[in-house]
Amino acid sequence: MPIETSGSDLFQAGSNRFAADTARPCKIVEGGTKHVLFPFDHSYSRGMRELLSAADCATAGKHLSHAIENATRASNCMSSMITFLPLNAGWSSERDPLIVPWRDFVPRMNSKRCHRGVFVNTLGAGLRANFCLRAILFCAVIWFVTAGCELNAAAQAAKPASTHQLSRAAHPSNAQLADPNIEARVDRLLREMTLEEKIGQLVQYNDTGDASPAPPAKGKQGAIAAVNPESGNHVNAMQLAATGRLGSMLNTIGAERTNTYQHLAVDQSRLHIPLLFGADVIHGFRTIYPVPLGLAASFDPELVVALSHMAAEEATTAGIRWVYSPMVDISRDPRWGRTVEGAGEDAYLGAAMARAYIRGYQGDSLSRPGNVAASVKHFAAYGAAEAGREYNTTDMSEIRLRQDYLPPYQAAVEAGAATVMSAFNSLNGVPSSANPFLLTTILRGEWGFNGFVVSDYTAVMELMNHGIALDPAIATRKAITAGVDVDMMSHFYDAQLPGLIRSGQVPIAVVDEAVRRVLRVKFATGLFEHPYAQGVEVTAALAGHRPLVRKAAEESFVLLQNDKLAEGAPLLPLSSTRKRVALIGPLADDKGDMIGAWAGAGNDRDVVTLRQALAQRAQQLGTTLLYSEGTEIDSSSQAGFSDAIEAARAADVVILALGESSAMSGEAGSRAFLDLPGNQQQLLEAVVAAGKPVVLLVFSGRPLVLDWAAKHVPTIMEVWFPGTEAGNAIANVLYGDVSPSGKLPMSFPRAVGQEPLYYNQFPTGRPPTGIDLSKPPADGTRFFSRYIDVPNSALFPFGYGLSYSSFSYQDVKVSRDSIPLAQALANRTAPLLEATANVTNTGDRTATEVVQCYVRNLGASIEQPVRSLEGFRRVTLAPGESKQITFDLGFKELSFFNLESKPTIEATHYTVWIGGSSQASQEATFAVVSPSGMVDSH
Ligand code: BGC
Numbered sequence: 001m002p003i004e005t006s007g008s009d010l011f012q013a014g015s016n017r018f019a020a021d022t023a024r025p026c027k028i029v030e031g032g033t034k035h036v037l038f039p040f041d042h043s044y045s046r047g048m049r050e051l052l053s054a055a056d057c058a059t060a061g062k063h064l065s066h067a068i069e070n071a072t073r074a075s076n077c078m079s080s081m082i083t084f085l086p087l088n089a090g091w092s093s094e095r096d097p098l099i100v101p102w103r104d105f106v107p108r109m110n111s112k113r114c115h116r117g118v119f120v121n122t123l124g125a126g127l128r129a130n131f132c133l134r135a136i137l138f139c140a141v142i143w144f145v146t147a148g149c150e151l152n153a154a155a156q157a158a159k160p161a162s163t164h165q166l167s168r169a170a171h172p173s174n175a176q177l178a179d180p181n182i183e184a185r186v187d188r189l190l191r192e193m194t195l196e197e198k199i200g201q202l203v204q205y206n207d208t209g210d211a212s213p214a215p216p217a218k219g220k221q222g223a224i225a226a227v228n229p230e231s232g233n234h235v236n237a238m239q240l241a242a243t244g245r246l247g248s249m250l251n252t253i254g255a256e257r258t259n260t261y262q263h264l265a266v267d268q269s270r271l272h273i274p275l276l277f278g279a280d281v282i283h284g285f286r287t288i289y290p291v292p293l294g295l296a297a298s299f300d301p302e303l304v305v306a307l308s309h310m311a312a313e314e315a316t317t318a319g320i321r322w323v324y325s326p327m328v329d330i331s332r333d334p335r336w337g338r339t340v341e342g343a344g345e346d347a348y349l350g351a352a353m354a355r356a357y358i359r360g361y362q363g364d365s366l367s368r369p370g371n372v373a374a375s376v377k378h379f380a381a382y383g384a385a386e387a388g389r390e391y392n393t394t395d396m397s398e399i400r401l402r403q404d405y406l407p408p409y410q411a412a413v414e415a416g417a418a419t420v421m422s423a424f425n426s427l428n429g430v431p432s433s434a435n436p437f438l439l440t441t442i443l444r445g446e447w448g449f450n451g452f453v454v455s456d457y458t459a460v461m462e463l464m465n466h467g468i469a470l471d472p473a474i475a476t477r478k479a480i481t482a483g484v485d486v487d488m489m490s491h492f493y494d495a496q497l498p499g500l501i502r503s504g505q506v507p508i509a510v511v512d513e514a515v516r517r518v519l520r521v522k523f524a525t526g527l528f529e530h531p532y533a534q535g536v537e538v539t540a541a542l543a544g545h546r547p548l549v550r551k552a553a554e555e556s557f558v559l560l561q562n563d564k565l566a567e568g569a570p571l572l573p574l575s576s577t578r579k580r581v582a583l584i585g586p587l588a589d590d591k592g593d594m595i596g597a598w599a600g601a602g603n604d605r606d607v608v609t610l611r612q613a614l615a616q617r618a619q620q621l622g623t624t625l626l627y628s629e630g631t632e633i634d635s636s637s638q639a640g641f642s643d644a645i646e647a648a649r650a651a652d653v654v655i656l657a658l659g660e661s662s663a664m665s666g667e668a669g670s671r672a673f674l675d676l677p678g679n680q681q682q683l684l685e686a687v688v689a690a691g692k693p694v695v696l697l698v699f700s701g702r703p704l705v706l707d708w709a710a711k712h713v714p715t716i717m718e719v720w721f722p723g724t725e726a727g728n729a730i731a732n733v734l735y736g737d738v739s740p741s742g743k744l745p746m747s748f749p750r751a752v753g754q755e756p757l758y759y760n761q762f763p764t765g766r767p768p769t770g771i772d773l774s775k776p777p778a779d780g781t782r783f784f785s786r787y788i789d790v791p792n793s794a795l796f797p798f799g800y801g802l803s804y805s806s807f808s809y810q811d812v813k814v815s816r817d818s819i820p821l822a823q824a825l826a827n828r829t830a831p832l833l834e835a836t837a838n839v840t841n842t843g844d845r846t847a848t849e850v851v852q853c854y855v856r857n858l859g860a861s862i863e864q865p866v867r868s869l870e871g872f873r874r875v876t877l878a879p880g881e882s883k884q885i886t887f888d889l890g891f892k893e894l895s896f897f898n899l900e901s902k903p904t905i906e907a908t909h910y911t912v913w914i915g916g917s918s919q920a921s922q923e924a925t926f927a928v929v930s931p932s933g934m935v936d937s938h
Contacts, residue, residue, distance in 0.1 A: 244269035255533035258319025294720030308360025328408035335388025337669025340701030344745030351411035367526030378423030439483030553729030573736025582651035596721035597666025613727030665701025805843030841877035
């Protein structure tokens with residue numbers, strides 16, 4: 001039977017008083033009869049540290065008994081309860097009292113497969129020598145037997161945590177936040193702060209624009225600056241700012257507005273601590289670039305660096321110093337609307353993009369003008385919402401979590417992300433915003449994250465909806481002790497923390513630590529020196545930024561199909577000999593939807609639509625543009641069909657601009673169907689029936705089902721939501737000024753029933769690899785892992801995308817046939833081998849190819865995906881030009897997570913493919929060999 005816990009108590013213990021006096025007897029603290037303190041000394045702390053890091057139960061037990069022995073040798077007292085003091089490298093005895101959530105200690109021991117009996121026995125073995133210890137053992141046994149025995153799944157997932165103890169990470173993720181000068185400033189300020197002011201730093205509200213700093217008139221509710229629609233709370237953010245009871249604000253737009261609030265905080269509040277203004281700057285502030293999913297299709301991290309830096313510069317002119325981006329949730333199911341906000345289905349691509357966003361936003365210094373603090377979101381695994389339904393449960397093995405979902409968050413943290421946003425969803429039964437395993441064990445303990453964590457919007461309050469908190473006080477306690485430092489919009493931290501601290505349910509040390517984390521970011525961003533909006537405020541898309549967002553859009557488009565027509569050439573690039581061009585569809589002249597679901601402070605009026613851009617082209621080329629809306633995005637009326645068909649009939653070529661509205665993806669934009677919305681499919685069929693060559697442009701925030709189109713439309717291009725320069729970018733690509741180079745960051749399904757569909761699946765036992773599952777197997781047997789009504793494969797797979805040119809791959813090779821296992825395990829950073837290929841532009845125009853490297857590991861002790869992306873490179877080649885492309889493969893690329901959730905390499909076979917999509921077929925192989933020279937079977 002595993003160790004059990006009531007799951008409810010926080011055991012308080014210790015203070016530096018005890019560290020100073022190892023001979024002091026045990027003390028009862030907080031007036032409770034159930035709390036006992038071991039005198040605290042360094043040997044004890046060492047024992048506990050070892051205990052917690054022990055690999056298995058037997059070793060943990062040994063360390064526990066040593067720890068207890070050490071501690072009690074110096075004491076002569078016992079009580080009805082044992083309090084454990086798990087420590088970590090970041091703790092110092094000069095620090096404040098410690099708190100140990102027992103419920104977190106227990107799962108850690110359970111994870112080491114410690115069972116109650118075994119654990120108590122091991123404990124006993126360490127105690128036998130000493131009377132006092134025997135008494136304690138007795139108490140421990142009593143406790144183990146009598147304590148509330150609610151063993152819940154949450155406890156299993158909630159591995160050890162004591163959030164404040166992990167603040168001084170051994171390897172801090174952000175060196176600037178670990179600067180001792182900043183720490184000294186934080187210390188000084190913290191000493192000055194009242195409890196109310198401390199809690200204020202952990203509170204965040206938005207601005208509804210009708211606030212007043214004046215106190216409310218008697219009997220009136222007063223001016224309402226922040227309204228929390230979900231919780232129905234009313235607060236006056238201006239008053240809070242003026243009295244030092246507000247730490248940050250979200251989505252306060254405009255320099256005048258942020259400066260007004262900032263003046264209240266800086267001029268009127270007692271300690272003059274500036275507010276931090278955060279905003280959803282996701283794909284641009286005023287000058288808007290493609291939605292992140294589209295940007296991921298560029299496979300161009302350097303482009304992402306440039307764009308996110310541009311957005312940061314624009315935002316800081318409005319006083320924004322913190323952006324809620326990047327969203328790095330891996331999404332393998334396009335029904336989930338927030339697919340549009342991330343980099344798609346692959347962890348390697350997601351991690352590359354995550355790093356790029358952080359570099360762009362934060363640069364090399366948070367305090368440099370034009371840089372902002374980033375918030376990586378939504379931690380964690382939000383993108384795996386069951387059935388793609390927004391805010392839904394996620395449930396997965398720890399191996400899958402670590403291998404497929406965590407890498408982008410980790411990459412962002414390692415790149416120095418200053419803040420992290422905890423997600424709405426629950427993971428394996430524990431809501432992310434009260435999940436110590438995620439927020440403390442992994443984020444702070446393993447990754448050394450030293451910024452602060454902000455909850456998602458009202459996520460602390462939603463712990464009650466999740467059913468893990470019966471009241472606001474419990475929700476608050478769970479969130480803050482798990483590691484959520486700042487409460488976005490719940491109105492729980494400010495309302496509940498004072499009482500929780502008074503009653504001892506949340507130690508002041510936990511609040512202090514959260515405040516420290518916030519203040520560090522405020523100091524590091526230079527907010528104290530420059531609290532107000534910087535430079536000339538950018539209030540509209542900037543002409544100087546248009547070329548960059550246009551280039552981004554051009555790189556984001558994915559040419560899905562460009563079949564040769566009867567006359568022998570494909571339709572794209574469009575020839576100016578096609579004199580009459582019909583532009584049809586609801587997205588052809590639509591400004592609002594071009595800027596996507598999270599358009600920051602972008603304005604529709606700055607957008608160039610496709611109709612505008614093609615009209616200009618027509619003028620330049622002396623061609624004629626015919627335009628018809630045809631239908632609305634989501635309509636059943638066919639009133640516009642005849643006009644559209646007439647335009648098609650009159651044209652030499654038809655460009656159809658179909659797809660989703662921007663509101664059909666993004667937050668709360670889940671869809672159960674992935675077809676063209678409304679009656680656009682009927683419009684498509686009617687226009688195709690007119691018999692003219694058709695280019696279908698698909699605007700969407702997710703992969704759609706384009707099965708019919710793929711069979712009947714010669715040319716299809718996915719253009720996502722391209723941003724402010726939408727029309728110009730599309731026109732440039734249509735007319736061949738630029739050759740498309742985007743590759744799909746998500747698989748496009750044939751039918752919605754295939755979802756979740758992703759290229760790096762595990763193999764099944766049926767059938768063995770290499771059998772074509774796209775049609776019924778030749779021998780007529782049915783017992784294979786396949787659908788009877790649709791092929792397994794994607795219609796357009798991950799990594800796929802065409803160009804106006806063509807590329808061939810030759811000489812795919814690896815630099816070594818075998819690698820000794822010891823070497824593979826020894827160095828975790830140096831490359832172990834090189835994989836190379838020669839890529840040649842076999843077409844007649846200069847074009848860019850995204851060369852991709854995939855790896856499969858065969859024979860490992862844990863099943864591995866059929867292939868995984870482990871490298872990519874954008875290469876521009878002139879006609880006939882060849883280049884050798886090299887990918888370094890090392891531990892990171894070749895390892896996998898084993899059953900202990902540790903990354904490892906075993907003596908196994910590897911296959912490497914290099915090519916232009918996840919279906920690359922040219923391969924090379926090598927093996928990692930054990931000392932005997934064998935490739936083992938595990
Ligand atoms: C979203 C976040 C966003 C936050 C603040 C939430 O509803 O999930 O992505 O950053 O609101 O606007």
